[in-house]
Amino acid sequence: MSYITVTDGKSVIPDNPTIPFIAGDGVGPEIWAASQPVFDAAIAKAYGDQKKIFWQEILAGEKAFEETGSWLPDHTLDAIEQAKVALKGPLTTPVGGGIRSLNVTLRQTLDLFACVRPVRYFEGVPSPLKEPEKTDMVIFRENTEDVYAGIEFAKGQSETKQLIQILQEQFAVKNIRFPESAAIGVKPVSEEGSKRLIGAAIDFAIEQKRPTVTLVHKGNIMKFTEGGFKGWGYELAETTYKEKCFTMNQYQAIKQAEGTEAADASLQKAKDAGKIIVNDVIADNFLQQILLYPEKYDVIATCNLNGDYISDALAAQVGGIGIAPGGNINYDTGYAIFEATHGTAPDIAGKGKANPCSLLLSGGMLLEFLGWQEAADLITQAIEQAIRTKQVTADFAQSMDEATELTTQEFGSLLVSLIKE
């Protein structure tokens, strides 16, 4: 068995890496069964016998609970730590199992700080927009901080009362409107956490030659947490990345000192030099902007909760959750889990109706992460061709004219034959 190693912060990828997968619950096993042959066919077509992935099944969720009594066995985490990179289907969130969410646990245990969601349109996919092809963004959502840290105290709990008392007596807080019945949540957002996420977004923009990075925040209301996120982002772009970036913060400073013409000239000069333009948008405005002017945005860096809302809103713009891929990545340690972004879809599980594109495209992201771009491209192209020719699963077929409805497995087989052509 060969494993990925990390030397001097760089991943070294063997030709035959062992990659663990979690098929997942609900529709998970169906979409996995349809997808694995597609991954293998794309790798074989791109590299012949030279490269191959050894898929190693590991357990989490219901199957793990049935077989081992644990929702997330230690062996599963050990296997991911050893292999560094894994692929997973959707997992049921255990109710009352002592774990808030298996996904959140995996992200926090491995410190997978960036949740990366590329959002693009595939021609032919039913979309609520008139020009859905204008949406082409990659979201970098901070994955370890913000209200997702889970620091919450319930109404009436003694800790809540103590906290409220400390806030009122020691910090002169007067605006807890109903202190007797308030629950309290804590929102940690750090300079370190923000900068590593925003740095990953800028690195990505540089590598992929994307023209802008937009910091999305609610800094007008949450000045030190989300406002901090924005400020640290600008600072990072203007120091560490000063040769590669020009910020709208710098633009404003030039405008104030020398006027609009000079600021416009500096902006143009930066664009001509191929610099990444780093700007910021307040989150509520951003949700309008992505509907009205999606073409203005490329790479998005944002805090955890905003990222959650934005990812789903953007996914819906280009055809919904059956087709949205995602990766949870720590760019420093090289750990990464790529995953279908939808849930277990219990309403259609076992019926052959699930769309495997989310898992397929997440696998494509995994291949890109390994540097196997050619294989990733073959998967994307096969999906493009299948959708363009209206050979699709039930979710798309129901809102497409004259579509041929395929089962999950048939859709996978079609992609394999398109790749082999």
Ligand code: NAI
């Ligand atoms: P869901 O994403 O499972 O389903 C929402 C709707 O989307 C359903 O109508 C479903 O049929 C449809 N859908 C989802 N995936 C689809 C696919 N591949 N093809 C076609 N249609 C698809 O969300 P829901 O019902 O809120 O959650 C069900 C379970 O999944 C819960 O236990 C939840 O905690 C878990 N979940 C897990 C996630 C993960 O593992 N990443 C993410 C979201 C939810």
